[in-house]
Amino acid sequence: MTLAELLRSERVRLAKWTHSEQQLVCSEVLGLSLTQQILSAETPIADHVVEQIFDVAQRSAAGEPLAYILGVSYFDGLRLTIDSQVLIPRPDTETLVEVASALISDGGIQLIHDLCTGSGAVALAIKARHPQCTVTSSDLSDHAVRCAVHNATALQLDVECTQADLFEGLSVFQLVTANPPYIAHDDPEVDADVVSHEPAMALFAENSGLSLIERILTDAPAHLVDGGVLCLEHGHRQAHDVRKLAIDMGWQSVQTHQDLAGRDRVTRMQRP
Numbered sequence: 001m002t003l004a005e006l007l008r009s010e011r012v013r014l015a016k017w018t019h020s021e022q023q024l025v026c027s028e029v030l031g032l033s034l035t036q037q038i039l040s041a042e043t044p045i046a047d048h049v050v051e052q053i054f055d056v057a058q059r060s061a062a063g064e065p066l067a068y069i070l071g072v073s074y075f076d077g078l079r080l081t082i083d084s085q086v087l088i089p090r091p092d093t094e095t096l097v098e099v100a101s102a103l104i105s106d107g108g109i110q111l112i113h114d115l116c117t118g119s120g121a122v123a124l125a126i127k128a129r130h131p132q133c134t135v136t137s138s139d140l141s142d143h144a145v146r147c148a149v150h151n152a153t154a155l156q157l158d159v160e161c162t163q164a165d166l167f168e169g170l171s172v173f174q175l176v177t178a179n180p181p182y183i184a185h186d187d188p189e190v191d192a193d194v195v196s197h198e199p200a201m202a203l204f205a206e207n208s209g210l211s212l213i214e215r216i217l218t219d220a221p222a223h224l225v226d227g228g229v230l231c232l233e234h235g236h237r238q239a240h241d242v243r244k245l246a247i248d249m250g251w252q253s254v255q256t257h258q259d260l261a262g263r264d265r266v267t268r269m270q271r272p
């Protein structure tokens, strides 16, 4: 069977991959670059590789996220190794990186910490964009810490990751970023495949999803220098509540930023 025939086959089409998902499968399973995929369309594929792709397609059609099947996810141009014990980094979260990056580019920020780092996506993207900065990260999950350390090593990015319950045991920074769990347990909008495959501790929080955000807002001032900035990702319907909580606690210059779809996604603020 040629690559073109394989991709046209009923067993692959059942997975309903987008063009970019199909390219990802071919590059991860066949080891072919995009150009090679085009040039190899009529090349016969070994039977065991055909079976491997059928297996990926079958699991994918059953709802398992492709990133977990392949063990890989791309974030801000970085190839991250992941598994089902860490959240799959979302393109939406690149908004958090953009907001942090703009602040760093304005000058004066050297010390950055990423809380709730998961696979390390945000911390590693910031370090890749701003190699002159000292970037550290942490997560409550031991497994996430191991994953973030693995990704930092694989990408040759100097970002330490430690295990910590939010700010517990951490020092003082100029900029803190966080994409904490913020989904309410009864949120009807959450995709069933997300709930059944991604780790609950990465997704859900008490108090309508705001409990971790509230703790971060309370604890962050002790871990920021004068004028230090906190950037938080939150649900697109939570911006008003996050701004209210922050303003009531005395945070300054509270501003919400939108993702590429125009939804309120990141709120940044200055230490009270």
Ligand SMILES: C[S@@+](CC[C@H](N)C(=O)[O-])C[C@H]1O[C@@H](n2cnc3c(N)ncnc32)[C@H](O)[C@@H]1O
Pocket (backbone or CB within 6 Å): 086, 087, 088, 089, 090, 093, 115, 116, 117, 118, 119, 120, 121, 122, 138, 139, 140, 141, 144, 164, 165, 166, 179, 180, 181, 182, 201, 202, 203, 212
């Ligand atoms: C929404 S995921 C974000 C992962 C990653 N930053 C990303 O954007 O892909 C939230 C992360 O927060 C971590 N987490 C949950 N409770 C925490 C806590 N109390 N302290 C630190 N990390 C926590 C989870 O283990 C998970 O990795």
